[in-house]
Amino acid sequence: MNSTGFSSRKPLRVALLGCGNVGSQVARILLEDAGNLGLRAGAPLELTGIAVRSLDTTRDARIPRELLTLDAEALVEGADLVIELMGGIEPARSLILRAIEHGASVVSGNKALLAQDGPALYEKADAAGVQLSYEAAVAGAVPILRPIRDSLSGDRIRRVLGIVNGTTNYILDQMDSTGASFEDALKDAQALGYAEADPTADVEGHDAAAKAAILASLSFHTRFALENVHCEGITTVTAADIAAAKDDGYVIKLLAIAEFWNDDGGEPGISVRVHPTLLPRTHPLAAVHGAFNAVFVEAENAGELMFYGQGAGGTPTASAVLGDVVSAARRMVLGGPGRTETTTGHVPARGIDTVSTSYSIGLEVADQPGVLARIAQIFAENGVSIETMRQRIDQTGQDGAPTAELRIVTHRAVEASLAATVQQIAGLPVITAVTSVLRVEGI
DSSP states (O other): OOTTOGGGSOOEEEEEEOOSHHHHHHHHHHHHTHHHHHHHHTSOEEEEEEEOSOSSSOOOTTSOGGGEESOHHHHHHTOSEEEEOOOSSTTHHHHHHHHHHTTOEEEEOOHHHHHHHHHHHHHHHHHHTOOEEOGGGTTTTOOOHHIIIIITTTSOEEEEEEEOOHHHHHHHHHHHHHOOOHHHHHHHHHHTTSSOSSOHHHHTSHHHHHHHHHHHHHHTTSOOOGGGOEEOOSTTOOHHHHHHHHHTTEEEEEEEEEEEEOOSSSOOEEEEEEEEEEEETTSGGGGOOTTEEEEEEEETTTEEEEEEEEOOSHHHHHHHHHHHHHHHHHHHHHOOOOOOOOOOSOOOBOOGGGSEEEEEEEEEEEOSTTHHHHHHHHHHHTTOOEEEEEEEEEEEOTTSOEEEEEEEEEOOEEHHHHHHHHHHHHTSTTEEEEEEEEEEOOO
16 A cells, blocks of 8 residues: 555546547546556546447447446436536536536536536535536646636736637638638548538637636636627638738637726726637737647736647547546545635626727728728727728729729727728728728737
8 A cells, every 4th residue: 555545545436428539538548547547536536337328339449338328317326526528518417417416526528518507507516515627628638727727816817818729720720821711621621520510619609609708707707608708700701811911910810818808997897709810920829720729818917828739639638637537536535625616706798899909901992092081081080090001902893993902900999989980981982892800919
């Protein structure tokens, strides 16, 4: 027996819900590395069963068939620690609640459920004194939630910018590096397994929005749900947008942004949003390529921090899950209440119309005298100033008249004023088309 008394301790019974890409890797590691995991936890970890929807599905041959069961409820009721990797809302929510009611700690990677019902689940776990951990729910293997919750708990986080969806980052990176269209880059992502056959949750920003709600809740000690997140996807980003961004020294990324606002002397608030964003190529997040994830944190005292790594995949995500498992098991061995979140009050969510940002606006305009003056007047009337303007005259309109392409980057201004400016400019008879409107960060 070692000095911790490990060999004499009663095993902790671990139930696994789901045996898909991540679940099968979690099961494999629990079985193959049981000795080391148990030593770190302070007690043996015994995988008592794996709940699946079908016993006939082909699975990793290293997973003992006798561990598979269709009776998830009985498995949960007999467990000390439950790992939920089923995904979706039900039956995952009911099984997590049942585990909490029976005194089991829970580890989950279910970002959709946590974004929708996280506040209620955290409250139940707090009341029961059990741990609810979910590092794998955001950015896969990248350790970001525990550093925010624990390491930065003595600081004030001001802003979080995250590339938290590998599919969209791969698509935008391919468009930037190869000049591919959105459609071609998406097909490539699907062929490589980065994108699902139905990529809606990724390309429309829903997956990133769920993760943004979780990041905001931990960063600002306030419970945010999916309904608090402004969400836009990347389906409207064109190859022309990518090329224009490159010419101006920017790269386009789908960012999850959670930001503290108290700039107008009124009530403080938190903006939580997901949208395509122009970043200067000198920004650390601009160098995140392929399907990798990264989260950039700005704190009052710690300054700027960046966390980077693989955001998806069975083995990387299993690493995050098992980190939570060892942490929860260690707490159970040593005693003490569970730790899920640190909500200290309520800072209201601010609508995107009230926050300050910058716009990059693409315009196709008639090439004639006075056009720039009319555009500049509308900017001035809305209290928006222009930082840079680039003009290219090499086009011909539908009526054969010459047109010019304008790319305007604004200084920071209130979103509502920026949107009103674009709407008014679009109504000018000299404007052939508003070709793109993208927000800019990092300048």
